[in-house]
Amino acid sequence: MSAAAPLAPSAVEAAIADLKVLLGERCSTTQADREHHGRDESPHPLCPPDAVAYALSTDEVSAIVRICRRHGVPLIAFGAGTSLEGHTSALRGGVTVDLSRMNAVLSVRPEDLDVTVQCGVTRQQLNTHLRDTGLFFPVDPGAHATLGGMAATRASGTNAVRYGTMRENVLSLTVVLADGRVLKTANRARKSSAGYDLTRLFVGSEGTLGIITEVTLRLYGIPEAVSASICAFPDIEAAVDTAIACIQSGVPVARVELLDTLAMTAFNRWSKSDHPETPTLFFEFHGTPAGVAEQAAMVREIADGFGGSAFRFAEGAEARNRLWEARHNFHYAIQAMRPGASAYGTDTCVPISRLAECIRGVFEDTRNAPFPVSALGHVGDGNFHMTFLVDPANPEEVRLAEAYNERLVRHAIALGGTCTGEHGVGFGKSKFLREEHGDVALDVMRLLKQALDPEGILNPGKILPEG
Numbered sequence: 001m002s003a004a005a006p007l008a009p010s011a012v013e014a015a016i017a018d019l020k021v022l023l024g025e026r027c028s029t030t031q032a033d034r035e036h037h038g039r040d041e042s043p044h045p046l047c048p049p050d051a052v053a054y055a056l057s058t059d060e061v062s063a064i065v066r067i068c069r070r071h072g073v074p075l076i077a078f079g080a081g082t083s084l085e086g087h088t089s090a091l092r093g094g095v096t097v098d099l100s101r102m103n104a105v106l107s108v109r110p111e112d113l114d115v116t117v118q119c120g121v122t123r124q125q126l127n128t129h130l131r132d133t134g135l136f137f138p139v140d141p142g143a144h145a146t147l148g149g150m151a152a153t154r155a156s157g158t159n160a161v162r163y164g165t166m167r168e169n170v171l172s173l174t175v176v177l178a179d180g181r182v183l184k185t186a187n188r189a190r191k192s193s194a195g196y197d198l199t200r201l202f203v204g205s206e207g208t209l210g211i212i213t214e215v216t217l218r219l220y221g222i223p224e225a226v227s228a229s230i231c232a233f234p235d236i237e238a239a240v241d242t243a244i245a246c247i248q249s250g251v252p253v254a255r256v257e258l259l260d261t262l263a264m265t266a267f268n269r270w271s272k273s274d275h276p277e278t279p280t281l282f283f284e285f286h287g288t289p290a291g292v293a294e295q296a297a298m299v300r301e302i303a304d305g306f307g308g309s310a311f312r313f314a315e316g317a318e319a320r321n322r323l324w325e326a327r328h329n330f331h332y333a334i335q336a337m338r339p340g341a342s343a344y345g346t347d348t349c350v351p352i353s354r355l356a357e358c359i360r361g362v363f364e365d366t367r368n369a370p371f372p373v374s375a376l377g378h379v380g381d382g383n384f385h386m387t388f389l390v391d392p393a394n395p396e397e398v399r400l401a402e403a404y405n406e407r408l409v410r411h412a413i414a415l416g417g418t419c420t421g422e423h424g425v426g427f428g429k430s431k432f433l434r435e436e437h438g439d440v441a442l443d444v445m446r447l448l449k450q451a452l453d454p455e456g457i458l459n460p461g462k463i464l465p466e467g
Contacts, residue, residue, distance in 0.1 A: 015071040015095060016051045022063055026054040037076075037096040040083040041143070041331070043344045043392070044428055049076060049090035054098045058174060058182055058213040064097050065211065066180035068457055076459050077207040079120065079149030082141075084345060085426030087153065087206055091461035099148055102213065105129045114171055114188055116216045119148025126217075135219040138163035141422065142328040148212045154204030156422035158324070161247070161380030162254040162286065163220065165422070170203050174214035178453040188216060201448070206424055207459040209452045223286035226254075228314040228323055229296055231283070231303045232276040236260055236363065236375070238306040239279040240356040243379040245302045247352055251295055255284035256380035257327060263334065263374045270333030271326035276310050281379075282327060284320070334374055334387055341371070342392040344401040348412035349383040349421025358415055362386055362408045369404070371397055383421035410435065430465045 019027040028034075029051045038048030050073075055061045068075040074094030081088055090096060103120040110133050117126060122144055127136050141150060141157040149155075151173065156165040163169070172186040185198040202210055233239040236258075243256045259267060264277045281303070285295040300311055314323045326333070335343050350358045359375060366373045369388070377384025386408060388401040409419045409432050419425075419432035434442055445464055449456075 011071045011073055012050045012093065015067055015073040018067045018071070019051065019053050019064065019095065022067065023053055023055075023060070026056075028052045028054070037078050037081070037088065037098065038090055040081050040086060040088050040426075042084045042086055042426070042428060043342055043390075043398070044086035044089060044426075047086075047089035047091050049096040050093050052078075052096045052098055054101055056101055058102075058176065061097060061099070061176045061211055061213050062180045062182055064095070065176050065178065068095055069179060069455060072455060072457065074457050074460050075211075077148075077152065077211045079146035079152075080122065080144055082143035082145045083149065083153060083426065084347075084423040085420070085428035087424060087426040087459075087462060089427065091427060094457075097211065099211075099213070100146065102148075103146075106214065108133065108135075108219075109188075110135060110219075112188065113219045113221075114216055115219055116172075116214060117147055119151075119213050119215060120146050121148075122146055123150065130219065134222055136222050137169075137217055138220055139166055139169055142330075147215050147217065151203050151212055151215050152206050153424040154422070156378065156381075156383065158255045158257060158284075158327075158378055160378055160383070160422075161256055162252060167200065167203050169218045170199060170215060171218060172216040173199055173202050173212050175202050175210035175212050177210045178455065178458050182213075183210065190218075204424070206426065206462055208449060208462050208464075209458065211458070223292075225289040225292045226284065226286055226317075226320065227292045227296055228255075228282070228284045228320045229299070230275060230310070230312045230314070230323075231281050231300070231308040232310040233279045233281070233303075234307045236279045236359055237356055238308070239281050240359055240379060242299075242303050242306045242308060243281060244352055244355060245306070246299055247380055249298070249302065251298050251302075252287070253283055253295060253299065253380060254286040255282065256378070257282040258375065258377050258379045258384065259327075259330075260375045262337070262372055263330065263376050266333040266337050266374070267326055267330065270329060270336065271322070273326070275312070281308075282323070284324075330376060334372075334389065338372055338389045340391065341389040344388040344390050344398070344405070345385055345423075346405045346408065347377075347383065347385045347421050347423045348409055348417055348419060349381070350412050350415045350417030352380075352382040354415040354417070355379060355382050355384070358408075358412055358417070359384060361411050362404070365407055366404055369400065371401070373404075378421075381421075382417070425463045427461050430463055433463070433465055
């Protein structure tokens, strides 16, 4: 966390006074509002802003940015607060702009398979809006996240192995720059060779280069047939090797999720299920009825070769929805396994051929951990998560979880992977960027930051490590 000098009270007070003139009661300085916007779902400490500004339009965001720039006050964008590396923490105070009320679906174009939404629309809201069109948006990080936040953090999720991440599914953005100007990054063409790729520059920038206010996204036809299945394995290695073999064999699975033994125990208790409490893969197949049946048969044959058993199908939309709802509630299910504990979560991603080695390494490292340790992941693309259930009042447990996380991340980087496959950097993982990218890449990132935000007011202290 940065040790920058605190803001002058006069600058903050002047900015808040101007914001109250602009927004009235939509500029809040209550303790409850400030604390709600000073944390996310990570274990990082509370860092509340001095005020919260609720925006309703791109023009209002532009006006808010101009006010904060004029007074030299930091500005942090906030969507749903579901991020996991301290992205929304006000490390240097300032103003949080809450974008959740910018939640209109602006234009659906079924003939072009795309849609434009305001940044506060959630993925669930969008898919509900689309249900009569025969289309859907597939990027599913599990959280009730806003699409603007998902673009800003380059979100991924359970469907990424087939449909890609936000990087592949964002066509264009409307972004408010640090000086208040409004930028449209691209038109709606599916490909372009015209100039720098500004869209990809802002996807994953975590509010440090500009504030995303509108997003144009790719849509997909709802598959004619969808089937889900579960298969238990004797150990983690067998489950991971099955996932790797399925991908390397070209089986077009839509989802491949791994849950280890502890995760399956939590899953059963939460969902009142009776699945075997051993390492388990969750699959979902999309396509025609014949294609889905063929995919499932191929996966079952591969799984049999690695000792897979208890192969079960979730037939029908209701059964599938129950299955994935329980999977998406894993955070709460695992916390219930140790009442009073806090889930310290982390993620990495490695080339798929090194996935089993990486997961095996972290379990060897944590064999004598004094708290529960669990693994799950979207293993079809080499991405997995570890959860350490620590007592937040026990500094030694928190310190040990942080040490396990550091060793895991460094192991993943050494294997050709990344410190984060989908959680993003925030300030929690900024210390790993030099090791992953090197000095030259960091110098280029700092040049981009300096060019687009010379006063350093946009989400300061995030992504780029100090020094």
